Each structure stands twice: as C-alpha cells, then as structure tokens.
Amino acid sequence: MIGERAQTVGAGMYLEREHLQALAGEGFDLAAIHFPHVNTSGCVKVLTNFYSVPLPVGVEVQAKVHSSYVEIWHQGECVARHDRCFQRQQKVLNLEHYLEALTKKPGAFAGSTPLEQWRAQGRWPASFDRFWETLKQRRGQQPGTRAMIDVLLLGRQHGYPRLQAVVEKALDMNCFDVEAVRLLLDAGRNRKEPREAVEVGALRVYDRPQPTTRNYDQLLRNYSGSGVLQ
DSSP: OOTTOSSOHHHHHHHHHTTOOOOOSSOOOOSEEEOOBOOTTSEEEETTEEEEOSSOTTOBOEEEEOSSEEEEEETTEEEEEEEOOOSSSOEEOOGGGGHHHHHHOGGGTTTOHHHHHHHHTTOSOHHHHHHHHHHHHHHOHHHHHHHHHHHHHHHHHHOHHHHHHHHHHHHHTTOOOHHHHHHHHHHHHSOOOOOOOOOOGGGGGGOOOOOOOGGGGGGGGGBOSSSOBO
16 A cells, blocks of 8 residues: 555556556667768777778668667678677777788788787687698798688688687698688588488388309319419
8 A cells, every 4th residue: 555545556556457558569679779881990980989890981881789789780681799888989890890801911910900809809719829820831921811811701601619629620630721621611511410211111122132242152163273264
C-alpha cells in the first residue's frame, strides 16, 4: 500500500492492465547513428575517435555506436566492428583492413600502427614473428614481408585462430611457403567425416567373388628350373 491509497500496488496493476496496449512486435536499435565518410587514412570519425574500415576513401557509411562497441555498415552489411574507445582523438585500427595496401608497400608493415595495436591486443602470436623472420631470411626483406602479408590474408577466409595453428604446424615441419600454408588450411577444411555403411539391398545380386591367382600355381608343375616354362 502506497501512502493513503485505497488499493494495493498489485490490485492497481491488475486494473490498469486492461487499458495497456500490446507489446511492440519488433524492437528498436538503441545505438546512436552517424553517417561519416572514409578519410585518407582508411578511417571514419565517430564522435571523437577514428575507426578503421576496409573501404575506399570518400565512401559514406553508417556508424552505429553502442554502449561497448561500434559497428560500421555499408550497403546493408557490417564491414567493421570495434570495441568502443572512450578516450578522445584516438585511432582504433584493425590490421586486417590494411593488408592490401601493405602488400604494395611491404616496407611500411613492420612499423605500422595497426600491427602495433595487434601486438598490444595479443592478436599477434610469437609464431607469426618466427615464420615472418624465416621468410625474410630466405627471400629477402621485402619479398619475405610480402609473403607474410599473403599468409595473413588467408586468415580472412579461415579465421586467425585456425591460421595460427597451421603456421605453428608449418614451423614444426620446417615448411616456409605461402602455398604450403594454404594447402594445410584447405586440408583441414575439406576433411570429410566417415560415413556409415548403407544397405544396398537388391544390388547384392551383382556381387562377384574377388579374383584369385591360385590357378596360376598349376604352371609351376611344368617349371624345369631353367627359367622357361614348358
């Protein structure tokens, strides 16, 4: 009972329920919506920070700002998702968004900010450094780095945890080639589960015994030992 009211809260709710409208059939997005453009750094400015996107310069996108993350949408597809940054004037970069550009400029890869952020986030395992270093030793600085970028591009299709496992397997095998990594990835993906035997029914009438070479032993009876069968 609240104050001097004649009804309890429960009784009041029961009477009010008859006058309430039905619940909405569809929910609504609680995100704040913005429409920034991609700048020359491959980022869009959302509120006070910059977030990387895999889109050309000048493209307008839809940015959805949620409580803990930011999504970037283009043509009905979510092209990027970042943890929301609550500082100011920060760049939140995903190395995956810059791989094509770094393929053309492999010399900028080692000191790039996206790679630095991946290291800080724990997304760059030690096995990647070992594989990369061996590629540089065998192919040279820039060709080896370009090959490492090609390896990282395989992570888009197969996922980076799977790529890490395959790179570590390649290290154990002393195998340092992009196509070998691709082959190991495809081998794991195309592995088929064993299937149960299927009853063929009426087709068993076509079964035939396996051939045997037993009858050829008869030829040994006429073998003279001279190397020629009589």
